[in-house]
Amino acid sequence: MSFSCHKNCSGSAEIASISSYRTHTCAQLSEDEVGCKVRLSGWVHRVRDLGQILFIDLRDHYGVTQCVFYSSCSRFIDAQKVSLESVIKVDGVVAKRSPETVNEKISTGGIEVVVESIDVLSMAGPLPMNVNSGKEFPEETRLKYRFLDLRREKLHKNIVLRSQVVNFLRMRMIEQGFLEFHTPILTKQSPEGARDYLVPSRLYPGEFYALPQSPQQFKQLLMVSGFDRYFQIAPCFRDEDPRADRSPGEFYQLDIEMAFATQSEIFEVIEPVLRSVFCEFGGGASVTNIPFPKITYEDAMLLYGCDKPDLRNPLVIRDLTEEFSSNPCPPFSGAISGGGVVRALVIKADIWQKNSLQKSFFRSLAQWAEREKAKGIGYVTVEALDVSDEASFSGPIAKFLNERHRGNIFSTLDLGVGDRVLFIADEKSLAESISGKMRIHLGETLGLVRDGSFELCWIVDFPMYERDKDSGAVIFSHNPFSMPQGGMDALCSEDPLSIKAYQYDIVCNGIELSSGAIRNHVPEIMYKAFEIAGYGKDHVDEQFGGMIRAFHYGAPPHGGLAPGIDRMIMLLSGAKNLREVIAFPFSQQVRDLMMDAPSAVSADSLKELHIRVVR
Template sequence: MHRYRSHTCGELRASDVESDVRLSGWLHNRRDLGGILFIDLRDHYGITQLVARPGTPAYEALDKLSKESTVRVDGKVVSRGTENVNPDLPTGEIEVEVGEVELLGAAAPLPFTINAEDGVNEERRLEYRFLDLRRERMHKNIMLRTAVISAIRHKMTALGFNEMATPILSATSPEGARDFVVPSRLNPGKFYALPQAPQQFKQLLMISGFDRYFQIAPCFRDEDARADRSPGEFYQLDVEMSFVEQEDVFQPIEKLMTELFEEFGNGRHVTSPFPRIPFREAMLKYGSDKPDLRAQLELVDITDVFEGSEFKAFAGKHVRALAVPDVSAQPRKFFDQLGDFAVSQGAKGLAWVRVAEDGSLSGPIAKFLTEENVAELTKRLSLAAGHAVFFGAGEFDEVSKIMGAVRVEAAKRAGHFEEGVFRFCWIVDFPMYEKDEDTGKIDFSHNPFSMPQGGLEALETQDPLDILGWQYDIVCNGVELSSGAIRNHEPEIMLKAFEIAGYDRDTVEEQFAGMLRAFRFGAPPHGGIAPGVDRIVMLLADEPNIRETIAFPLNGNAQDLMMGAPTELDETRLRELHLSVRKPQPK
């Protein structure tokens, strides 16, 4: 017999009754019922119930062991009997009567309970992540991640893509976030940068003549944490294709996502094909460039309705309205709670009216609306008895953010939210540039390596803020899974695009020397995308926080509490790297 096990803890069935077996695993739970000891033994594959009877060496050994100790047991498989079957366990028809026990690893007192979700704080969980990962939910999430990545590789290969690796140590690049830098011992005073994404290298692969590339790529960005973004590092499905236009990129990715979410979505429906929604339309209708289409409500721009209005709350401001059917009978509490939600999103309040059976409006602002206002609102919003209308007014971006959140919350509260589905969409036609509100400087709004719609002519003749890029995002249930673009592969267009963003020719030639040199030797039109693996698994696992789908994530302050990173270097190591440390002065 094998030194540690003849079977796993998820393997034994009724057909194994009377067999002599050896199992190894963790002591998951222990119950003493009428003097008989019942032990749940857990390993990667499942749980098997053990039985130890009083007066036996096995009873004495198992009774003293702390939970989460690792043991090896020898015993005989017996039937539980029809009345004692546990239908929640694959091994629920049998148990193992233990004859011999060997302690393989004793467990110290546990910092938190393993076999229950007991509300322990996240910092504690991350400090003892090796214990946290023993929990059923976390173990399931990590195995889901493994299965998803394996499926992605299989499906991408079937779609004609070739997996290739790109460098980890490279040069810094202005891609929208801070780089992590690595000092070079052999080149004093110089630094490598960890890649924010394999952007330039995957483009260079296309220029090198490889047609369809993919990689499960690690990416490194020195940025703050969010619920859907892990600080420090993350993984993405990096994709690039040659001789393609936008729709050519969409087709294989849409097929991949549909199949992936159908396979691992636990029966949740995937809506297909994915609608294409221009950025400006998304901001107007949904208040967001990552709309949650499960919310079956849309915002309507009614700014012009109140132009010249004497109602000061709306006059001279951007105004958005949200019509919600079948809520006029809701109690005042419904409206007050939605107003409180709007305030939590940054609003000063939330104006609203109800539509009565005769079509008249009532509510806090009804008296400020003229007959012309009411008629136009009724027409624009297709108002009918039972509707309520919520209003937001202010600057465009501010109103979009607040009313976008109100749209989803109102849909959930009023029963206009579709559960049990994955609703995807493509957001297209992003602005190429944006203006910094503080400095007034024109900068890239998305990927700086994107091809502008209209090419060089657009860059030379149009207002930069009117230029659209061949840029796109894929969004699912309000979560942005990826950004992508058709790339700028022509040197003069790239130089002009960066010039508009404030980069002179010499700077661009220096920072992107390899890329520009390659462009001058026959670059094909190419484009790609990079869906986030962590976010895909987060959606499939129905987890609200991305760290719940990563084996060893950093905390919100980009610290590894388990391993103690980041760490300080001693003086010997600093001298070897030609570095000195300058700590910030206390305030």
């Protein structure tokens, strides 16, 4: 089919190779087609009725074209009756707009179509929400009428972007020698940290399949099966509570696994893929150069108070525990004597002045800290650089700081006149959490977070184990399938809480895109690793029988990761939550409001599945 227009020798226009519904899309026409007879189909986006002339902005997937109906048109009355979002087909001639009516905001803004005939293909009823405005509507309405919501420009572009990014990622992985495989959707329940979605078996009463939380075991089995580089745009299912960066129910990830690969080799392969997608679709934003920074988990918790730092925020947390340990200071001595720590953040004088901050800022910060369940925040202001001068600091805790304290703080924090120092003293995990949240709060409140950039980093050397806060037992802290650093020797001879794992996260702008690891592929090491976490050999064989059995027959060293597709699109589109980049998401209450799911099923269906509902 041709979308071209041919003019005959007499100067009149005729449609060439006309389709049933259109010769052009609503974004194709330009001044090159002036005088051409065309056919367009689409949705009625806007209507402006001026009495003797009617304007309809016609919209399709590609764009918008202005259509003009004069009262002399035989179908003028019909055109006046069409409602917004009705689907119509029009035939007409392309005309050039006068200079004062050109619309620079759309690609077809230099022309309009003078309509000769109109066919109403589908008349729309009263709309529960407008499509042609940027007005916000309740999320419940948007999700119930998602098919209307998806017609809105911003959301429509997000879903198009999603398709483009997925296709781009697929091509980049294939270029790197990866093969795409599809792993099962119906599988065995696996304790991977979240609740499973269970599917009852009709043929095996009382037994259930589970939807995969990830293709973790299957992709490892592919490596054992002799394949070298695997990837998949993988659907994953987890019955977990929603939040802004986590979609309840299902999500998609770029699932990757490599055989005979070290951690550094995996980084070398994946970094160009991730950087290229942010360069290609990031709208000109700067992107971290390769190699990405590598930050140990321990340093991340110290410097940023979390394991997914936003490096666009220049604030860095400093540890002052040692400076106050040997020389007690009343505001901090209680925390330190109980094994706690002292952390500090500095607001430089120029930032204070730029934001025109007053002392009331500390009162608002104290209120914020109270909401975050912090015990309190101390602060001082640098008044002079002479550390022997009693007036070198002012503020509520300045009177508790002796000359040695002031000297230590000055030298450690590299302070200047007018700088403000904020202190948090508490048990280590709480001090990390509060100082990390305060770093984010200050970065946003003071406008410190750099816009127009995607800053990526690796978090490495995660602890293999941690202590459960309730029971005190040693448990896995991250991925139980990870290889411990030091292998069997470390598991047998070292304190479990000191053992690091070959685990890593990739983080972008404070969002965790992926966790990954070099896998534990040696049966004896896996049994020992699970034994330390309180699981016997029988449990490992029962829960992971397929994988552990395969490892007894020759398994290569292997590793991988799985960057979240939804989170990447959220970052690239600037969306505030994942529902803005998913075509048909669940609500916050984990319901599909459009299809009304979940829903009750018939008694016959339950009987066939050997299930009885107990309310």
